[in-house]
Amino acid sequence: MHVIQVNNDGKSPYDLFVAEAPRPETPAGHVLIRVSHAGVNRPDILQRIGAYPPPVGASPILGLEVSGTIESLNLSDEEARLLGWTLGDKVCALTNGGGYAEFVSVDARHLLPIPKGLTMAEAATLPEVSLTVYANMIEGGGLKAGETVLIHGGNSGIGSMAIQMAKGFGAKVITTVRGADKCARVAAFGADLVIDAGAGDFVEAVKAYGGADVVIDIVGGDYTDRNLICLKPKGRMVQVGVGAGAKVALDLFRVMQKQLTLTGSTLRPRSADEKARLSHAVRDQVWPLIDAGQIKTVVEKAFSLDKAGEAHAWLEAGQHVGKVVLKIGG
């Protein structure tokens, strides 16, 4: 099968190239998916440049989410009955790596149905961001209906899902985006307030809105202490990424004075059981919002597999709103 591999040190997006590799094994409890599309995520870029190595036991091939068709199953009769999947089903799934390939082996408990009316390209953009956002914003941040969440990077894959999921769960949403053009496009995701963080500090605008109960931050760096200013008493800051740096200066008095909670998590190193639990929760609570059209996917651009380098370059350029996918099979 065709897969994407990394040449040289991976520092350039054009270090990605198409190679031949055997189809992956399908261990017990797994299914083999013939990949239609693979989502392209920022962690793929970090893995390519060597800053986010795959966990032990994970596929070294890039790609954390796919859509496709079940090619074969290695399930007991009981597992097949409980999970309900069968040969030829169209699915999307979180992968343990290996998505940039014609076939990928996936834990059958991590499969999700294609939401109503979505294309295979759209469905491929969902598993990684929906599980990450659900785990961090709804579980880690404990966001409740009626509360306000501040979401940085509203144009990102994570941000675009977080805005819509928060609205779907009945929260008020403030988001920051860099650049007036992107602000206008991100407004369509339904945020109550969109702030152009490229044009000035976001703190006064957030305070004028009344502050935030939860912050979903993918930036870190000099956003971190300002996030603490934006939080209301007993607010929760959830770190999901560190685009501007992980080592930060904080005024810890703010944490004590306002009884703040600082937390965060990564999805990838979680156990297969934990990802199965999250997949189930997302199918139960988020998929109905997607089926109903309350959460929309935004495929900014699709690239063929041999253009994986261009897909990475496009994402790195930071002009996108929503998600980028690779078109691999039919």
Ligand SMILES: NC(=O)c1ccc[n+]([C@@H]2O[C@H](COP(=O)([O-])OP(=O)(O)OC[C@H]3O[C@@H](n4cnc5c(N)ncnc54)[C@H](OP(=O)(O)O)[C@@H]3O)[C@@H](O)[C@H]2O)c1
């Ligand atoms: N915790 C997890 O399990 C998990 C899972 C998936 C992703 N992530 C992380 O979440 C982040 C978003 O991932 P994605 O795939 O959605 O990426 P993406 O679509 O490429 O978006 C990256 C976002 O980060 C913003 N950004 C980067 N550096 C910034 C800076 N210095 N100041 C302000 N904004 C900055 C970008 O803003 P511009 O467009 O203005 O450049 C953009 O909104 C990444 O950091 C990724 O590693 C974490």
